[in-house]
Amino acid sequence: MNQFHLCDQPIDSAALSRALSDASAGACVTFEGWVRNENAGRAVKRLDYQAYVPLAQSEGERILGEAKQRFTLIGAACAHRVGALAIGDLAVWVGVSAAHRDAAFAACRYIIDEVKLRVPIWKNEHYASGESGWLHPDNTPVT
Amino acid sequence: MRYNILYFASLRDGAGRDSEEVESVHANARLLYDELRQRHGFTVRQQALRLAVNGAFASWDHGLADGDEVAFLPPVSGG
Numbered sequence: 001m002n003q004f005h006l007c008d009q010p011i012d013s014a015a016l017s018r019a020l021s022d023a024s025a026g027a028c029v030t031f032e033g034w035v036r037n038e039n040a041g042r043a044v045k046r047l048d049y050q051a052y053v054p055l056a057q058s059e060g061e062r063i064l065g066e067a068k069q070r071f072t073l074i075g076a077a078c079a080h081r082v083g084a085l086a087i088g089d090l091a092v093w094v095g096v097s098a099a100h101r102d103a104a105f106a107a108c109r110y111i112i113d114e115v116k117l118r119v120p121i122w123k124n125e126h127y128a129s130g131e132s133g134w135l136h137p138d139n140t141p142v143t
Numbered sequence: 144m145r146y147n148i149l150y151f152a153s154l155r156d157g158a159g160r161d162s163e164e165v166e167s168v169h170a171n172a173r174l175l176y177d178e179l180r181q182r183h184g185f186t187v188r189q190q191a192l193r194l195a196v197n198g199a200f201a202s203w204d205h206g207l208a209d210g211d212e213v214a215f216l217p218p219v220s221g222g
Contacts, residue, residue, distance in 0.1 A: 033222055049221065052151055052214055054198045056221075080221060092222050112222060120195070120214075121221025122152035134152040135220035136187070 003077040004060030006051055011079045011090045020075045020097040027101040029108040033092035035085045039135075043128035049082045049091065052120035056080075063114045071107040073098045078111055080121060144170060144207065148179065149195075149214035158183045170207045172196075176215055187217055 005011075013032065020028055037044055064076045075097040085091055094111045098104040126132040146165050150158045158179075169175040176189045194201045195214040207213060 050152060050155075051221070052149065052195065052216065055195055055200070055214070058198070059200075116219075116222030118219070119221050120151070120193075120216050120219055122217065123220040124152070134156070134217070136153060136191070136218040137220055 002057075002061065003064050003075075004057060005077075005079040006053060006056060006060075007079050007081050008083045011081060011093050013079075013090065013093050013095075016077055016079060016093060016095055020077060020095050022074045022097055024099060025074045025097040026099050027104040028095065028097045029101070029104040030096075031092075031094040031108050031112050032090055033112070035087050035089045035091050037087045039125060042125075044087070044125050045128055046084065046086050046126045048084050048124040048126075049080070050122050050124065051080075051082045053082075055120050059119050060115065063111055063118065066114070067096070067107045067111050070110065071096075071098065071103040072100075073103060073107055076107060076111065078115060080115070080119070082121070144168070144209045146175070146207065146210075147212045149212065151214070152217050154183075154185055154187060154215055154217060157185045172201070172203050172205060172207055172213065175207065175213065179215075191218060192216055 067076050077095050079093045081091050094108050096104045096107045123135045148165050149162050155161050167175055172194050173189055193216040194203055197212050
């Protein structure tokens with residue numbers, strides 16, 4: 001079942017959390033990534049996310065599958081916004097359920113770290129100066 | 144060979160479009176990017192890009208086929 005969601009509307013984190021509930025889960029860990037008003041010393045007014053949708057979808061699903069293999073989990077889900085966001089908006093949500101908290105904390109961290117590293121989504125920041133720029137961090141391609 | 148090229152982020156801005164149908168002699172993805180880089184004036188080096196072919200990540204050594212959908216992916220910044 002598809003648990004990686006690209007959303008062009010606000011993320012319903014309450015619904016996503018409810019979907020993780022399970023009688024055998026003793027722990028649920030969630031992460032929220034919010035739009036911040038500053039990056040590298042520049043005042044950010046708003047931003048856009050753009051995705052290569054089919055590959056973002058499949059790579060996001062792959063990451064969730066890896067998390068379930070590496071950690072003893074019951075459920076894992078992730079939602080990422082696309083389109084225009086304002087300061088304070090919820091940009092990305094990760095949720096994990098497990099019998100115990102060690103796996104839940106570790107898996108949640110793994111998922112957000114891998115999503116940031118691998119999923120084909122790009123951020124365009126709009127600065128107070130009126131300038132804007134696509135962020136292309138200096139990371140080496142995996143292949 | 145005909146390809147459908149997909150552009151994202153700064154490459155999309157540089158090309159002025161999100162995709163284009165391209166006719167090229169190259170089946171080598173590095174040479175294809177170099178051709179497009181010169182045509183559009185992209186400043187991103189090939190070494191900084193990831194390649195995707197038909198919706199899946201691909202090695203730069205992947206031989207392209209006529210009709211392929213080819214995407215050049217700048218370093219990502221989601222999350």
